[in-house]
Amino acid sequence: MSLFSKNTALSHLLKRHCETLCQEEHLSPEIITHALEKGSMVLLGNPAHRDVLPLLVGQPAKVKVNANIGTSPLRNDKEGELRKLAAALEAGADTIMDLSIAGDLRNIRQSMLDACRRPIGTVPLYAVAQRYIDAGKDPAEFSPEELFDEIESQAEQGVDFMTVHCGITERGAAWASEQNGRVMGIVSRGGSILARWMRANKKENPLLTEYERILKCARRHNVTLSLGDGLRPGAGADAGDAAQWDEVIMLGRLARTGLESGVQCMVEGPGHVRMNEVEAQIRGIKTACHNAPLYVLGPLVVDACPGYDHIAGAIGGALAVRAGVDFLCYLTPAEHLTLPDLDDVRAGVIASRIAAHAGEVAMGKASALDRENTMSAARKALDWKAMQCAAIDPKTLCAKRAEHAGEEVCAMCGEFCAVKMLR
Ligand code: SF4
Known part of the structure; x- marks a missing residue:
């Protein structure tokens, strides 16, 4: 059975928007269909997201740019985040991720879905952890059932793509510790919550052991899984260590399993990677992950420029695009320092768009x-x-x-x- 007969939501979405997508990407329907079937491209778009404009991510589509926004416990202002959403779209962001961790998350998410016709992504684990942290409890106390319910509820609400850190294992988390030589340990929010959960419960990652449940839900709603890199390097010195590759190999297997069961998957990538290592990292991850679309945060080529991390990220992003990356998550001048403001959001989107463009020019894209x-x-x-x-x-x-x-x-x-x- 083909991807389209397993995932009827995707099949309908593609039929409805095929002409526009072909025009936007200068690609034929046959090329798009073939790339989706082999998993080198995904079509972001959950039919429950009202009036969504679906988006192709992956080879040979144009490189896309994502902007992260969202509330934090220190700055919880829904209207402010909605203004950032508008600023990001105005600056040319292709997608928005709502990474809110404070306030009424369901309500914030709905407002973003209503305000944005471009695909919206989330990290469902944040909503589960927030309930515990707000109640003064340990987030490691969450039950897997709560997490699967949250994933289901966000899929029904219309979220188009979700970061799920399915690839982090007990072994990988242990390898990523400072005791085992890492400078920064685990720097992903989702990765650190799951590592804490595994340690406290002495069990393997539920997102991995019950991956089938996630696939079932994602297939029903055509939610694209963004297989999160919970063990991405958070310092240039940590790039390419055993913990990172252990997770990459797992992500590749999960991407393949997902595609075989009719679910579109992207793979998330680093992080902090020095310039001389970017190309090898990207090519290695692409190979290990069967050419699934690769979505990177940066990569930042240096660690020593807080206030200018959008520039460090754009340098890495341009090199990464040239090496085959498909989707850039922006970094703003506020990275590592504070929540971005409107100017930061704009600067971040433009920097990533320049990186995408520079990489595509180097690739000779028409x-x-x-x-x-x-x-x-x-x-x-x-x-x-x-x-x-x-x-x-x-x-x-x-x-x-x-x-x-x-x-x-x-x-x-x-x-x-x-x-x-x-x-
Ligand atoms: S040469 Fe270029 S920079 Fe100088 S005045 Fe003409 S347009 Fe401006």
Whole structure:
């Protein structure tokens, strides 16, 4: 049986949106169908998300960018998060992840689903842990049943993709400890909660042992599983260690099992990886995970630039895209420091879009090269309108040029304009 006969929600979604998707991606229906069937591409879109605009992620579609937003116990402002959602979309984010961990999470999620036609992702484990932490209890006390109920409830609500840290095992968590040589230990929120749960309950990860239950729910709603990297390196020095690869290998097996049972899967990737290791990491993860779409956080190529982590992440992101990454999760200037504000969100999305574009240019993708050629021709012609159309961030272009908008040249050289000089 094909993927489409197992996952009828996906089949209907593709039929309904096929024409638009082909136009957006400059791909034929046959190429899209083939890539979805072999699992190198996923179509994000839960039919329960009202008016969702489904999105293709994976080769050979264009690289996509995600923006993380959400409340925290120190800054719990739903309206503020909704403003960030709008800012992220306006800056060109393709998807939004609601990582809220404070307030009425169901209500916040619903408001985001209502406000966003682009796919929305979540981490259901956060909602379960929040109940315990808010009650002053240990999150390791949650029962697997509560977690599966939460996954089901969010799928019914319309969440399009979910991070589930199914690949973290007791062994992997032990290997990722400082005692075993890691500098940073476990830095993923979901990974650390599950590691704590496994240690307290002396049991294996329920998301792994009862993976079948997650698949059943995901298939019914066409929720794409984003197989979380709970053991991703949180420092450049930890990249590529045994704990990371132990989990990657497990994620690859889970992605294959998911696809075979009609569930679309992506794999999440690092994290902090030094420049000289990015390409090898990405190619290795892609191979181990059967070319499932790879969704990375960064990777940050250096650890020492708090306040500028969107730049460290964009450098890694560009290298990663060139090596085959499909989906970039943004980093903002607030990373490692605080919850991002509106300006941080905008800067983060634009930085990731530049990374995606740089990687695609290096890969020779036609749409990216077209943009480059259009910009060069516009610069040569001093055609500021055309430059605006080709720019990744036209808003900033206009703002910077505002003072001299009526002049043919710009204020950099004025009458010394080299372009004009040689006409
Ligand atoms: S003034 Fe200088 S910077 Fe501006 S368009 Fe002309 S050559 Fe380029």
